[in-house]
Amino acid sequence: MKQFLLGVLTTLVVLGLGVFALGLSLGSGATPTTLPSPPPSGVRVPPPGDLGPDETWLGAVQLDSREVVAAEGDLVDVDATGTGVRFGPDGLRAATLAVRATVPFGTVADQVGDGTRLYAAGGGRAGVERQVTVLGRDLLVRATGAVRAEGGLLVLEPETVDVGAPGPVDAALGAAARRLVTIRTPVAGLPDGLVLREVGVGGAGFAVRLDGRDVVLGR
Incomplete structure (x- = not known):
């Protein structure tokens, strides 16, 4: 930009x-x-x-x-x-x-790396999908959560986490996986002095306001 x-x-x-x-x-x-x-x-x-x-x-x-x-x-x-x-x-x-x-979701996903996929999850929330290793197990984690601007960063903290395992196992692994699908990242390429103030979720990506x-x- x-x-x-x-x-x-x-x-x-x-x-x-x-x-x-x-x-x-x-x-x-x-x-x-x-x-x-x-x-x-x-x-x-x-x-x-x-x-x-x-x-x-x-x-x-x-x-x-x-x-x-x-x-x-x-x-x-x-x-x-x-x-x-x-x-x-x-x-x-x-x-x-x-x-x-x-x-675009793809721009932020590329910043996060590790094969992360981001998408609109409905209700103003974003979804994140990522292959991770938790407690020695390779898992495809899917999580959804609201996004916000915090300290100039785009933040997505999961509210729901699904690791595709049976009930009690899913809950235990989900707690461990939550931090691996929490996103805190700057908006790439901003000039000095321009700060992220607001962020929301649209169909094609994150709607941001900066000033x-x-x-x-x-x-």
Whole structure:
């Protein structure tokens, strides 16, 4: 995503779009409480007084993409709004940045590794399937649970665990397997300053909301 944001913002600068303002229109219509809203369309915001002679400043920029493919991982349905974007010899930086996107299940599964499969389990929950070894037995563990954002990480803690064994055996092995299918992972490829705030489960992946101040998009 860092490469995507850098490329689009750099293109805007090169095309000489200069300073403009757009209303905030994140995917869910909700305004992040931690960030100020951009000014209404058509309202000019003065550039900062310390703008260097080799810098370009954009009051507000909105970026939308159906799909973003990068080495760190893919995103889909990306909707991002940046304010106070500065571009110059020292790189590219946004005073504020708010992003809504979907992280495909496969992207997170690849981060977790070990043949993990993630999927929508219904009721706003995610499912995880993984081959593990518990108490000397090779098991295909299936678990479901709610997801949340915690300390900038995407967290999935199982509420149900199935190891495919008979009742009492399943319960004993399930307790041991639970920690092996608990997921705590960052969203791949985020630029410095951008933090995961909310996460939910959609049909194609994890719906995330991220925001941050003084976000470094490129140097």
